[in-house]
Amino acid sequence: MTYAPLSLVFLLVAGVVLAVALAVAPDRRRLLRRWWLPVTIAAAIVLVLTAVFDNLMIIAGFMTYADAHITGAKLGLVPVEDFAYPLAAVLLLPALWLLTRRQPGRRRGTGS
Template sequence: MTYVLLSLPFLVIAAATTLATARRSGFARRMAASGIAAVVLVVLTAVFDNVMIGVGLYSYPAEHLSGLRIGLAPIEDFAYPLAAAFLVPAVYTLTRRHQGRS
């Protein structure tokens, strides 16, 4: 379960950073956009990870995985695109200068 533990801090940081933007204007719109982006990234990850694993480009040691898979791709592979879909807009929101609108 090494990969689960490695992924956990990324998900926690993404969630905390996203929640830090909850009072900023446009939060609901950002969450909707991040949700759509997350779905797209998860689908792309599922397709391309399965292809790359299927043709033998890489593999994972079983002792470091949770055992849950989507096709050939371990569930742990989906943490990073999920975190990115929410973290990137949150960081952008927190670092940009406040303007009258968002």
């Protein structure tokens, strides 16, 4: 088994959770207008940091990848599959915030 299917599962789960969170959000249009730029910037920063620090950890010998388990596509020394996890986190964090936020007009513990 390669890391690619596992990476796709992480991305799929994060995408589904985000889709559900947006589907149940009554203010999703406003959220999408407000969030697309910050989420895109956060994703870019996280992916750049992943590229830099994963390359450093591979150079230092902290991590190794068996060639049989990666697709072969790399950015520096980092297999592209490694970028799925931080990308999934960038999708999942706003989704979880949406699902757990307090709705305006609702008080916690009242059931209404």
